[in-house]
Amino acid sequence: MDKKKLKILIIEDDEDHAFLEADILEDELDCEVKVAVSKSDLEKTDYKSQDIILLDFNLPDATGSEILTMLRNETDVPVIVITAQKEMQIAINTLKEGANDFLEKSPHNIAILPKIVEKVYKNYLEQKTVKEKLHEKEMLHTRIETLRQLLTTLAHYINNSTTTISGYAQLATQNPEDIRRAVKLAQVSLKETQKITFVLQELESFVNNMEIKTTNYVDIPNAMFAIEENLKKKMSELEEPE
Numbered sequence: 001m002d003k004k005k006l007k008i009l010i011i012e013d014d015e016d017h018a019f020l021e022a023d024i025l026e027d028e029l030d031c032e033v034k035v036a037v038s039k040s041d042l043e044k045t046d047y048k049s050q051d052i053i054l055l056d057f058n059l060p061d062a063t064g065s066e067i068l069t070m071l072r073n074e075t076d077v078p079v080i081v082i083t084a085q086k087e088m089q090i091a092i093n094t095l096k097e098g099a100n101d102f103l104e105k106s107p108h109n110i111a112i113l114p115k116i117v118e119k120v121y122k123n124y125l126e127q128k129t130v131k132e133k134l135h136e137k138e139m140l141h142t143r144i145e146t147l148r149q150l151l152t153t154l155a156h157y158i159n160n161s162t163t164t165i166s167g168y169a170q171l172a173t174q175n176p177e178d179i180r181r182a183v184k185l186a187q188v189s190l191k192e193t194q195k196i197t198f199v200l201q202e203l204e205s206f207v208n209n210m211e212i213k214t215t216n217y218v219d220i221p222n223a224m225f226a227i228e229e230n231l232k233k234k235m236s237e238l239e240e241p242e
Contacts, residue, residue, distance in 0.1 A: 006030065006032070008032070048074060055080065055082065154203055158196055
């Protein structure tokens with residue numbers, strides 16, 4: 001288990017029970033414990049920075065479900081619901097609402113609370129690692145797919161220009177004595193080489209900023225649209241009469 005000092009927040013309006021929880025946790029774990037006695041008190045704490053939250057199901061100004069919903073809307077900090085026996089089914093339902101575990105209030109369960117906290121926190125870290133690896137894999141796939149589509153787009157423009165240059169070069173050789181015609185064909189070919197230059201510049205720019213572009217563009221087609229529009233703008237400026 002991670003050796004860092006655990007930050008544990010107890011949300012409990014029963015002062016005696018909160019003391020017992022804090023006492024056994026501090027006795028058996030390397031931890032720092034804070035206590036909030038109500039929802040309003042909770043809102044004054046730095047609950048988002050905690051490692052574990054122990055949530056009493058009934059508070060004077062909110063239910064456990066209400067608190068859990070608020071927490072899950074703002075943080076993924078693991079939550080252990082502490083409940084009385086008569087509320088056991090309700091506590092089980094909170095697992096579906098985002099709680100990581102629950103514990104019935106009893107002298108025996110207070111004794112095993114540190115083990116439950118260790119287990120829940122360990123599972124949380126393992127799941128977080130899996131999610132981070134999955135996210136990295138998805139980001140890598142996005143980068144590869146973005147680059148693939150970019151190269152396909154740029155290859156299309158390069159192919160169009162090289163085909164035009166090749167065709168005009170063949171026309172120029174068919175009637176080399178027609179200087180006026182040859183000059184016109186050469187001018188068009190030069191414009192096509194400028195288009196290729198624009199395409200290569202766009203590729204260089206994209207590669208130099210690839211980390212930023214692939215992170216900001218959630219939707220790959222949007223990235224391709226922006227790149228293609230930039231190319232079209234440059235090429236239309238090239239086509240404007242001097």
